[in-house]
Amino acid sequence: QKEVEQNSGPLSVPEGAIASLNCTYSDRGSQSFFWYRQYSGKSPELIMSIYSNGDKEDGRFTAQLNKASQYVSLLIRDSQPSDSATYLCAFYAGNNRKLIWGLGTSLAVNP
Amino acid sequence: GAGVSQSPSNKVTEKGKDVELRCDPISGHTALYWYRQSLGQGLEFLIYFQGNSAPDKSGLPSDRFSAERTGGSVSTLTIQRTQQEDSAVYLCASSANRLDTQYFGPGTRLTVL
Secondary structure, three states: OOOEEEOOOOEEEEOOOOEEEEEEEOOOOOOOEEEEEEOOOOOOEEEEEEOOOEEEEEOOEEEEEEOOOOEEEEEEOOOOHHHOEEEEEEEEOOOOOOEEEOOOEEEEEEO | OOOOEEEOOEEEEOOOOOEEEEEEOOOOOOEEEEEEEOOOOOOEEEEEEEOOEEEEOOOOOOOOEEEEEOOOOOEEEEEOOOOHHHOEEEEEEEEOOOOOOOEEOOOEEEEEO
């Protein structure tokens, strides 16, 4: 079983729609979860971190964490063409030594 | 404040040459990470520093790769006798402490001819 799995996409949504990105992980000891956005040719930038079960909202972005089901998701409301990028989920492994990265989901928001 | 900086931004070298890549982390960040990202691929962990020591070197692909960090700040990644398969973007990230959010530099694009 892979440590982390993301649908590679591409996920295509129309402008103004809600984009839903999902990530599942295998390490039950994981505590800290992150969503990063990476534009083509650029380095990853943090969108949001989440540590507790439930929802965390920041502007148009909502992160959802369910430790029992071992998944974390990112919802983007009112999607804009500028949101078109690859979204990476990451978490600190139970041994707390390094960040485990998903391969990313490519999102395309169509005008 | 200043973010993570890396130099050079681009490096083209010939096969067999040695290269040094530099990372200057956010001031005060104790943890520093090196990653490699090949075109269209995910992030590949290389090495992690806590202060000047490297508790985890497990991602270094071969003994041609080495890294050091001095003064708890700047880090240098050295690749000896470069090969074409070393061509990638090398990313550096730092975090305030070991389990905190990682912030990335702009990367160094290495091309080995």
